[in-house]
Amino acid sequence: MSLDALLFQAVNGLASASGLFLVAAGLSIIFGVTRIVNMAHGSFYMLGLYLAVTLAPKIGTWIGGPFGFWAGILAAALVVAALGALIEMTLLRRLYGAPELYQLLATFALLLVINDAALFLWGPEDILGPRAPGLSGSVMLLGRRLPEYDIFLALIGPAVLIGLHLLLARTRFGRLIRAATQDREMVAALGINEALLFTMVFALGAGIAGLGGALQMAREPASLTLDLSVLGDAFVVVVVGGMGSIRGAYLAAVLVAEAKALCTALGVVDIFGFTFNMSRLTLVAEFLVMALVLIVRPHGLFGRPQPPAARGGPAEPPLRPFSAPARLLALAAVALFAAMPLIGTLVSYAPVLALDMLVAALFAASLHFIMGPGGMASFGHAAYFGLGAYGTAYAVTALSLPTPLAFATGIGVAAFGAVLFGWFCVRLEGVYFAMLTLAFAQIVWSVAFQWEEVTGGSNGLFDVWPEWPFDSRTGLYLAAFVVTLAGLLLLRRLVFAPFGMALRAARDSRLRAEASGIPVARVRWLAFALAGAVCGAAGGLFAFAKGSISPEAISVGRSIDGLVMVLIGGVQSLIGPVVGAGAFTLLQDSVMRETDYWRALLGLIILAVVLLFPFGIAGGLSRGLRRPGGAR
Amino acid sequence: MTAILEVRELTKHYGGVRALDGVSFSIAPGELLALIGPNGAGKSTCFNIVNGQLRPDSGTVRILGRDVTGLPSRRIAHLGVGRTFQVAAVFGSMTALENVQAALIAARGAVFGFWRPATTIARDEAMALLEQTGMAGEAERPAAALAYGDVKRLELAMALAGDPKLLLMDEPTAGMAAAERGEMIALVQKLTRSRGLAVLFTEHSMDVVFGHADRVIVLARGRLIADGTVDEVRTDLRVREVYLGGTAAAEAAG
Amino acid sequence: MGYSSCLRAALTGAAMTVAALALPAFTLPAPAAEPIRIGELNSYKAQPAFLDPYRKGMQLAVKEINDAGGVDGRPLELISRDDGGNPGDAIRVAEDLVTREKVDLLAGTFLSHIGLAVSGFAGKRKVFFLAAEPLTDKLTWSDGNRYTFRLRPSTYMQVAMLLPAAKAAQRKRWAIVYPNYEYGQSAAATFKKLLKDAQPDVEFVEEQATPLGKIDAGPVAQAIADAKPDAVFNVLFGPDLAKFVREADTRGALEGTYVVSLLSGEPEYLDPLKDEAPAGWVVTGYPWYAITTPEHMAFLSAYQKAYGDYPRLGSVVGYTTIKSIAAGLKKAGGTDTEKLVDAFRGLEVVGPFGPFSYRASDHQATMGAYVGILALKDGQGIMVQPSYVDGASVLPSDAEVKALRPAAD
């Protein structure tokens, strides 16, 4: 590997960095001001690209091809900005009173809807746009050809950075944005029209993302998978740079892009006699960078401790044990599920679906334990689901352990992972916590994805069927029922116990908790580990139920599913996650059957739930009935 | 008799700002010590260092003769230091009673209990503390729904839960109506007397300070400029200067 | 929370559960001439570009067969489901098809890990399963089982089809670029092994494993150019391929380099490249415009008549899947699973690519693929000089396969 080659790759990295920066900058601005974790941000990027490849040729026919390309990019960015404004005004604005993260749920629903809308409008095939007129060639550098468009891209990142800096530093709008990012009360006190500010900020952020996507027209085809893949990158860059810091985002983008370019450039290397293909690391390079940065700097490179949430919504009402009638109902539900094998003789599919609901309920409840009472929203809870599932599967297939022992192994592996990763994570707060959990989950995912000998690589492990008496549908179902019930009761007991009270105390006020002598970090760590262990049990059940396990069990998608279940059900209610898991599983199962556009339908249903029950189904129903004045 | 709290040469910088600059003082058992000074003088910073929330750049904090500099606040809490904050901090999702129970459980080091419902633990003691702070009537209300004055009182009850030797109260009356303020300090005074408790508190209302404190220390721009009885401080020229500005001080002198 | 809220929430939950679980009870069909129910599941949502044509191909075949009177007088009924794009959902869907829809057999899947998961399910529950698309060698070899058959040529077969060209090129320095997951990895490994065996002096100078769907094409193309290979084996496809081709072109990274490439001649992947299709690459694929066998001509005209569009490779796979099932059912004389399995072993089928069979030894179909050279015509990539490679000619012998299939009977 010559120095020239490395240098040249570093220049290549700058072009990629600009692309990353543009998506991230918009996300950072939106989060800084509105505190919305915008899951639809990748969708704006994707739409930008689709619109550009559609508009550029159209505009080109009116004003001439070369201009059409650039006009198409601008037009795409503007259309996306307008769409952003529309979404903020019609949807998000209704949700500022809901607990934090409900906007996340809404934007996730949007992601689903937008993806299907794009499928409907542009069809399933990738659309490759034209090359940039005037910039389609290359120039010689270090004896290699560097595409002109890469140079242009490498420059546009810093240009947008400077433009944004001027906007923020020199204009009234910019000052308002900075003020709102740093001190929300001040903006309100100054009598600023907050609604307008939010709309404009959302439009700006969306527009920049749209621009980022449109600019890729000359480099990559518009495809329906872009939204999610870009979203992950954008989060990484924003968090590494420090939420709300634009120059941090640029630096982070460079860091991530260069790390990837370096892995690519090094190719196959020999380390200590082992041959390792460094290019395989590009799969997780960004998450490795993020984990390292967050461990060393808990608020990213340029971030500051987050000021408290914009409008966190009303405080959670005090926890109460079941009253007598509610207990009866809970018992009835338990009885219904216990009787499922009998129901199965009439409706044979019922136990199949019920088993999935049990697994989902345990998964969601374990997430809720740290997310609700713990106040730590994990975006990477699937890691422990996957560790439990893989631990179990490995114990069955490679170690040939008996079923109960294999199951215990899975729980042990998950607990170990949670203890290990939790130690790092619980030191962080808010979105940084969420992102570090995500980074660890992605790292676990990539290990599972690539460690062919142990995990079966991308295909996973097969023939994980349980032994007698769990090998029949009924046997497995009943075992899963008992495990799930025990897990749910355990978590519930814990929440009310002194440990759970300490956990809730630390969530409500870390300051007060510490000053009262609660070892907050240790309490959170243990909670994280317990949640991980219970989640591992869910993973183990899953492996047995499906007879196989693949890296998808650890994917971002599953982590998001968990969040959606908890939020749909109601994060402030103890039975919320169980209701949410049931509803989500049923919904997905039935919606998937009904239409090809099931993602959009699912998204619309989630939107409806969010708008009707801004506290989740269980939370919403309880709030509807409580007398006003019960809470602030 | 050893001082409950002894602070030596505390210094803390924020970038170019000297929040604390060589501050030393001590508190005797049972003493009600007021820390006063204009906004930005470094009072909260001082509290946060004593309390273990912040690390000083240099200097030491001793509690009952033991060097606790740099210990985390939860350890300091267990050494018998109770704390209330300038912006009251309680557990919003719990009832007032549960708040105090949580503080009691924490003080007893019993947070790693995994079975018995927490609401059944230390109920009577918690009620007693609420009674002492005049909050018994609000015991079952969620803390998030309490009036701010009540939150402050609740916080006091929680700070007392560990049976502390020393109470640190950063602006215990901030945000209260004038009438309530005197009441609050009187309550603190009464509780300290009955428990033999030392208190360090800050307060803006001079009437309240001069009416209740045993001793007063004055901070200005991070430096301790006066330390004495109420009367000594009341007549101190530098204090008057800081509070009333240059001309007023000159007039007073003349 | 208050009790009434609990009450309501629990009631709602219970009601929803009961409703959802009971619903199917009221949808039991009561047909006159009992159809044969084919349960089909696939990642329609995750892989629309490939699977829309596939579905059309299936539906065309079902229609043809039913118009001709069905199989032994019984019409085919296709119950098609999305598998959610992940094995967990896929297994539930498979359970749903088997338990609720009471299908007689399962077919479908596209992604390898889903194919393997459903195959495991089929083995466990003793359900016949014809895997249509998944490429992984494991499906018929290391993880093969009695109840699973596979139609499409496997990764190994596709690679082996390109080997003669790679060998004939007599290049010494090879670079490999592949998507970083099992398909790419095993294609690369197979290629290296086969080529090394055939040409011992070959040297592999660069290997780029790129994240699927997220290739950083500029640096990757550059790294390959920097290694100065005289030949490249490409396994990229889809958006990754488009990005790679464009970057390689702008940078002149593959100038004078001989390239063999898997699947790139399939219309699904070739057509989006439009006039940037890399001329000169040797590829496997489906040149529908150049196949003049009577079987294919018949299929082509029927397909174009039905849909007003040209077929993709997926169309052929979907069509042939149904034709295979019909042939198997006919030979088995009914839907009994064990009989169907036995019938499929050695089953002879005629599809758009001509006659082929399902091998008894490893349950792999011998349907082949076309190998040709990419060229540009009317601003569109096409395959020229296509030749059909029979799958049987590139598969290991029955004896070798026996060692590869430890678990299966």
Ligand SMILES: Nc1ncnc2c1ncn2[C@@H]1O[C@H](COP(=O)(O)OP(=O)(O)O)[C@@H](O)[C@H]1O
């Ligand atoms: N976290 C911080 N970062 C920077 N400066 C701070 C910080 N906290 C306090 N300061 C500064 O230190 C000085 C003392 O603040 P503080 O202790 O809060 O004063 P007081 O409580 O007496 O009003 C002030 O100038 C304040 O601006």
Ligand SMILES: [Mg+2]
């Ligand atoms: Mg202060």
